Amino acid sequence: MTPLTVLVCDDDALVRAALRDVLTAEPDLEVVAVAEDTDEAIAMAERHEPAVVVLDLRMPGGGGTRAAAEIGTRSPRSRILAFSAYGDARSVGQLQRLGVTEYLLKGASNAEIVAAVRRLGVST
Amino acid sequence: MTSLCHAGRMTRTPSDADYRLLVENVLDYAIFMLDPTGRIISWNAGARRIKGYREADILGRNFAVFYPAEDVAAGKPVRELETAVAVGRLEDEGWRIRQDGTRFWANVVITALFGADGELRGFAKVTRDMTDRRAAEQALSDRRRLLAHMVEAQEVERRRIAWDVHDDSIQSMVSVGMRLQLLAGQLPAEHAAAVTQIDDAVRGTIGRLRDLIFRLQPPEIDEDGLARVLGEHLAQLGIAHTLSYDLAAEPSQETAITLFRICQEALTNVRKHARASTVDLAVVAADGGIRVRVTDDGVGVGSLERLPHGEHFGVIEMRERAEIAGGWLSIGAGRDGGTTVEFWLPAVGL
Numbered sequence: 001m002t003p004l005t006v007l008v009c010d011d012d013a014l015v016r017a018a019l020r021d022v023l024t025a026e027p028d029l030e031v032v033a034v035a036e037d038t039d040e041a042i043a044m045a046e047r048h049e050p051a052v053v054v055l056d057l058r059m060p061g062g063g064g065t066r067a068a069a070e071i072g073t074r075s076p077r078s079r080i081l082a083f084s085a086y087g088d089a090r091s092v093g094q095l096q097r098l099g100v101t102e103y104l105l106k107g108a109s110n111a112e113i114v115a116a117v118r119r120l121g122v123s124t
Numbered sequence: 125m126t127s128l129c130h131a132g133r134m135t136r137t138p139s140d141a142d143y144r145l146l147v148e149n150v151l152d153y154a155i156f157m158l159d160p161t162g163r164i165i166s167w168n169a170g171a172r173r174i175k176g177y178r179e180a181d182i183l184g185r186n187f188a189v190f191y192p193a194e195d196v197a198a199g200k201p202v203r204e205l206e207t208a209v210a211v212g213r214l215e216d217e218g219w220r221i222r223q224d225g226t227r228f229w230a231n232v233v234i235t236a237l238f239g240a241d242g243e244l245r246g247f248a249k250v251t252r253d254m255t256d257r258r259a260a261e262q263a264l265s266d267r268r269r270l271l272a273h274m275v276e277a278q279e280v281e282r283r284r285i286a287w288d289v290h291d292d293s294i295q296s297m298v299s300v301g302m303r304l305q306l307l308a309g310q311l312p313a314e315h316a317a318a319v320t321q322i323d324d325a326v327r328g329t330i331g332r333l334r335d336l337i338f339r340l341q342p343p344e345i346d347e348d349g350l351a352r353v354l355g356e357h358l359a360q361l362g363i364a365h366t367l368s369y370d371l372a373a374e375p376s377q378e379t380a381i382t383l384f385r386i387c388q389e390a391l392t393n394v395r396k397h398a399r400a401s402t403v404d405l406a407v408v409a410a411d412g413g414i415r416v417r418v419t420d421d422g423v424g425v426g427s428l429e430r431l432p433h434g435e436h437f438g439v440i441e442m443r444e445r446a447e448i449a450g451g452w453l454s455i456g457a458g459r460d461g462g463t464t465v466e467f468w469l470p471a472v473g474l
Contacts, residue, residue, distance in 0.1 A: 012291075014299035022302050025309075058290070085294040085334065106298040107330035110305040 003030035004121035007048060009041035009067065010034075010056040010083070015106070019054060019083075022110045029117060038062040046074040051121045054113075057084035057091055065091060068098045079120040083113075154251040157237075160244045162186050162205055174230075174253045176223035187249065190220045192227070208236040208247060217254065229258040271449055275378040279342045286340035294333050301326040339392065343384045350380045354387060354405060361395050363420075364402040371409055379469055382449045383407070383416060389442045390418040390465040398422025400462055413451065413470040421462040442467070 006023050008031055010016040016034055023029045032048045035041040038061030045053055045067075053071060057064035068080050082095050085106040092103055102116050138146075147155050147168050154171035156164055163186055167179040175182075175190065182189075188201035195201070195218070208214040213235050220230040231252040237245045304323040308316040343353045351369040358365045375383065387405065394403050400422030407416050439455065446453035446467045453467035 012295040012299070015295050015302075018299040018302035018306075022306060025306060085290050085298065085330075085337075105334070106294060107301065107327055107334070109327075110302055 001028065003028050004052060004117065005030050005032045005048065005050040006117060007032060007041070007044050007050040007053045007078070008034045009036075009044075009053060009059065011036050011059040012056070015056075019113070022113060023054075023117065026114055029114070029121075038064075038067045041067045042070040042074065045071040045078055049075045050078055052081060052117050053078050054081045054083050054117065057082055057095075063091075065094050065098065068095055068100050072098060081113075081116050081120055152252070154249070156249055158187050158205075158234075158247040158249055160246055162188065162201065162247075165246065171251070174222075174228065174251060175220075181223070190251075192219055192221055195219075204232075204234055205236075205247060208234040209244060212236055220251070228253050229255045267450070272376075272378045274448070275381050279381060282340045283342055286337045289333055289337055289340075294330060294337075297326050297330045297333065301330065339388065343381065343388075345377070345380045345384065349374060350384065351407075353384060354407070357384075357388060357391065358403070358405060361391055361403065363395065363400060366402075366404045368404075368406045368408075371407060371414060375414060375469075375471060379414070379449065379471065382445050383414065383469060386442045386445050386453065386465075386467055387416065387418060389438050393438055393465075394418070394420045394422065394463075398424075398463060404459075409471070411468065413468055415468045416466070418465045419458040419462065420464075421458065421460045424457065424461045424463055 006029055008016060008019045008023065010019060013036070016036060020031045020034055023031050032050050033044040035044045036059075038059050041053070041055065041059070044050075053067075053075075055064050055067055055071075059067070064082055064084070068082070071078055071080065080095075080100045080102070082092075082100050082103045083106060084091075084103075095103065102120055104113060104116055108116075147166075149169055151170045151173055153168075154174045155168045156171050157166040159165050163184055164182050165184075167177070167182055171182075172178060186201075188196050191201050204214050204216060213233065216230075216232045216234075218230060218232075219227045220232070221227060231254050233250045235248045235250075237248055239245050301323050304319050304326065308319040308323065311319060343357075345353050348356075350371075351367075354369065355367050358367055374380070391403065391405075394400050398420045400420035403418065403420040405416070405418050407414060409415075442465065443453045446469060449469050451467060451469040453465070456464050456466070458464040
């Protein structure tokens with residue numbers, strides 16, 4: 001079975017590394033790249049066309065909504081898991097209009113994160 | 125002969141001498157006459173009190189002497205007489221000069237006086253010293269500006285703290301939690317349980333920090349209006365509630381924020397401490413301002429005194445916010461032994 005490819009985007013170094021390790025620990029998931037700002041997230045998505053992008057909503061360079069819109073055109077088969085420390089109803093609404101359906105608050109358990117990534121990967 | 129009869133009715137019409145007495149003795153108004161060229165031909169006690177000149181010093185001089193040099197240079201005294209002649213009357217507010225050179229803020233009415241033959245006889249000039257009222261208005265407007273700045277500064281500071289908590293504290297806790305879970309998965313069961321407990325504590329903290337961010341975030345009153353923001357906030361409480369909102373106009377930004385922040389604090393107390401099943405929020409126009417009442421049917425005001433030390437600050441902060449805005453706040457008994465927080469804010473900007 002080929003593993004699901006995942007791109008991890010978070011501007012916080014500790015969270016980025018922890019996310020990468022949590023996902024890498026799962027044999028059916030493969031983290032193909034990590035990005036630390038919005039531009040890098042867009043570039044990495046275009047280059048790797050990952051099955052799933054784990055996307056922090058608040059990042060330098062325009063944040064999750066801009067990244068989601070750009071990734072939607074440059075790597076249309078990638079599905080996005082929005083990952084945020086703060087449940088801002090407005091940005092969630094914006095993301096939904098961009099076709100982002102999976103949304104996790106930071107503080108969700110590792111198991112919930114892994115399950116969300118798998119759910120998105122299956123539907124691609 | 126002067127006599128009064130039947131319920132204070134005057135028995136005679138006042139004489140010219142009576143009128144002169146009246147005008148000469150009024151202290152609160154400078155009342156005097158100008159001839160058609162603007163020279164002063166009468167003076168009264170009020171004019172002396174307000175402008176400082178004795179009658180002998182001022183009679184015969186042109187009334188332009190009361191105007192600041194820049195107004196004289198701009199031809200304002202002449203223009204004012206011309207206007208009075210053209211339309212009968214002129215009213216003006218502005219700086220005037222006393223005999224000692226100091227300025228006062230004057231309300232001036234110049235009335236053109238025509239004889240029965242239609243010929244201009246001169247002008248009646250009535251001047252009031254409005255300096256105190258102007259200073260009071262200035263103080264009030266300074267106070268409002270200060271309040272607006274303070275409310276704004278507070279909101280900016282809160283937003284900064286919220287983002288600091290978001291960008292730093294929460295992220296660190298999140299990464300620690302993820303590491304702990306990874307670690308727990310690699311440890312034998314007896315150690316894993318201890319690590320999982322630590323992780324639970326970390327996740328509890330993340331939840332509380334998220335609540336803190338939520339409370340610190342500025343309300344979006346600009347876009348949504350106060351009534352809607354209050355309604356949304358009530359809905360998030362998870363307690364049965366009513367909202368009655370009856371204001372003719374949207375309050376000013378600083379009043380709306382002050383009102384929202386006090387309600388937020390009061391409703392946080394209800395949620396955390398009151399064990400209430402319902403809460404009612406009423407916002408009405410009253411006494412030239414806005415009165416707000418937050419009533420719950422919980423365990424009552426007695427419990428407020430037993431709050432942990434830090435929570436008292438919530439009550440102090442509510443009262444301070446109301447008083448800084450020029451209003452008041454009181455806490456008393458609510459329905460069925462519950463609590464009522466009631467406050468009033470002056471309607472600045474309404």
